Amino acid sequence: MIPLDLHRYDAIKQKYFDKVYGSLQDIPDYSTYHVSHDNLFIRELVYTLYKCDLINCLVDKNNDIFKLRSKQAKDVNGFSDDMLKAAVRALVLADVPVLRKTTETFDSGTAYDELCKYHRLKNKSEAKKTPLEKASELQLKDKYGFLIYFAAKSYEKMRRQKIDPGNGVLTELPKCIVNALGIRTCPYCNRGYIGVSKGRLLGVQLDHFYNRNKYPFLAVSLYNLVPCCGVCNLIKRDIVKDIISPYEDDADFENAVHFSYEIPKSAAAGPNGGKRQLDIVVDPDADQKQRYENNIEIFRLKDAYAFQELEAERFYEKMLAYPESRLQEIAKHFNDNSDESVTAADLEESLFREYFTEPSDYTQKPMAKFYRDLYYNIKGWKR
Numbered sequence: 001m002i003p004l005d006l007h008r009y010d011a012i013k014q015k016y017f018d019k020v021y022g023s024l025q026d027i028p029d030y031s032t033y034h035v036s037h038d039n040l041f042i043r044e045l046v047y048t049l050y051k052c053d054l055i056n057c058l059v060d061k062n063n064d065i066f067k068l069r070s071k072q073a074k075d076v077n078g079f080s081d082d083m084l085k086a087a088v089r090a091l092v093l094a095d096v097p098v099l100r101k102t103t104e105t106f107d108s109g110t111a112y113d114e115l116c117k118y119h120r121l122k123n124k125s126e127a128k129k130t131p132l133e134k135a136s137e138l139q140l141k142d143k144y145g146f147l148i149y150f151a152a153k154s155y156e157k158m159r160r161q162k163i164d165p166g167n168g169v170l171t172e173l174p175k176c177i178v179n180a181l182g183i184r185t186c187p188y189c190n191r192g193y194i195g196v197s198k199g200r201l202l203g204v205q206l207d208h209f210y211n212r213n214k215y216p217f218l219a220v221s222l223y224n225l226v227p228c229c230g231v232c233n234l235i236k237r238d239i240v241k242d243i244i245s246p247y248e249d250d251a252d253f254e255n256a257v258h259f260s261y262e263i264p265k266s267a268a269a270g271p272n273g274g275k276r277q278l279d280i281v282v283d284p285d286a287d288q289k290q291r292y293e294n295n296i297e298i299f300r301l302k303d304a305y306a307f308q309e310l311e312a313e314r315f316y317e318k319m320l321a322y323p324e325s326r327l328q329e330i331a332k333h334f335n336d337n338s339d340e341s342v343t344a345a346d347l348e349e350s351l352f353r354e355y356f357t358e359p360s361d362y363t364q365k366p367m368a369k370f371y372r373d374l375y376y377n378i379k380g381w382k383r
């Protein structure tokens with residue numbers, strides 16, 4: 001629910017790409033998969049992307065390098081080093097709209113069905129496979145095995161790579177990512193602290209926003225890696241719904257999604273007898289309303305935040321105890337006895353300091369949006 005600033009990667013993007021490009025070429029057991037010579041591994045990757053019709057989604061069609069693509073892609077040897085590099089760069093540094101388009105193309109073609117079939121056959125015991133299934137498995141392995149191999153090897157290798165983020169210190173990739181983003185809380189749920197503490201990773205897992213079993217070719221795409229908490233990573237694992245990535249520039253969680261602590265209209269005569277209830281609501285007029293709702297559902301945010309019902313109640317009672325009129329009364333007393341003037345707003349800020357948050361705090365403080373929304377909701381203000 002918390003947007004991540006993708007421009008924060010600007011300083012490490014090129015270094016990240018160089019590492020991926022370099023590490024792809026020296027995966028040690030590459031030669032067991034294909035005869036090793038310069039760039040063949042990457043040629044095979046690019047060719048596989050071409051087979052799955054994904055290159056068109058990944059690259060800028062005006063790029064001269066890829067004007068050659070349609071003529072030469074069928075011939076793996078037709079790729080020049082520059083073409084390969086541009087293709088891998090497109091794959092590794094693609095933004096979320098491009099990644100999304102790529103996955104949609106993959107889903108809509110036969111490639112994905114075939115990949116699922118291959119996974120099913122691979123997991124079936126040898127004794128139970130019919131001769132036809134055995135033949136089919138071999139054929140599919142030839143066609144897609146490379147992608148799975150790429151996903152498994154390249155990502156595991158990248159995780160262990162170290163990058164100098166610009167301070168002269170070689171740092172492991174997951175730590176580099178967290179440091180570059182400067183986050184201290186999970187972008188999916190904003191419920192607890194995660195991050196780098198005393199130089200060590202704490203509670204961070206790297207989620208593949210687009211699942212790497214389903215989309216092996218996106219295993220090392222930078223904007224497919226979302227540092228998040230273990231709970232979110234676990235419950236999201238097999239999602240099929242279309243959800244919004246924290247890297248999506250045009251997503252607007254701040255205005256589209258709100259925490260509320262109100263008396264539900266329908267519940268006035270219900271079992272709760274008009275009691276306020278904590279809820280998470282999506283603006284009915286929000287663009288892409290369904291996708292925001294999917295995020296809330298997939299990360300089980302309503303269940304997760306139900307734990308905060310008591311917090312909401314305490315917050316509400318505290319705000320009730322200090323209405324504007326009372327704060328002004330107290331401020332008057334202060335001003336009688338002191339040279340420094342104290343306003344009602346100063347007092348309110350001191351009383352509610354821990355709850356006063358700005359959108360810029362969301363990546364730094366757990367439950368920052370929860371408190372900010374509740375503050376405005378209880379006050380009955382429109383932002």
Ligand SMILES: [Zn+2]
Pocket residue numbers: 186187188189190191228229230231232233
């Ligand atoms: Zn989380």
